[in-house]
Amino acid sequence: MDWEQIVTPELLSKANACKTPEELLVLAGTAGMELTQEQAAEYFAKLHQTGELSDQELDNVTGGGCGKGGPKSGDACSRCGSTNTTYQSVTYKKGYLICNSCGAKVEIYLSGPLII
Numbered sequence: 001m002d003w004e005q006i007v008t009p010e011l012l013s014k015a016n017a018c019k020t021p022e023e024l025l026v027l028a029g030t031a032g033m034e035l036t037q038e039q040a041a042e043y044f045a046k047l048h049q050t051g052e053l054s055d056q057e058l059d060n061v062t063g064g065g066c067g068k069g070g071p072k073s074g075d076a077c078s079r080c081g082s083t084n085t086t087y088q089s090v091t092y093k094k095g096y097l098i099c100n101s102c103g104a105k106v107e108i109y110l111s112g113p114l115i116i
Contacts, residue, residue: 011027021040021043022037024040024043028040071095071097072087073087075087077102079102079104080104082099084099084100085100087108094108
């Protein structure tokens, strides 16, 4: 499995429990994902960031997906920051934000996104 594949809620929970980027790198390896040390450090920092949320992150946390505050094409990619994105709705509770620049695919639930 490639690291760009969908990260399951269970794997995300385990990733959040990692105490170091090295632990995250080991977890990725046991899940069959390929990450470099630099990518592991970047993802670890994202998982453990503190401070204020951006407007996009706040929308995701508050359950965007319904009404005008939900995800849409043109939303910023959480991996590269590009707004060259396309939103694909799967169900009323789930969809994908696909980055046309870096190829990232973010699975979005009413409870928030899973970055893949």
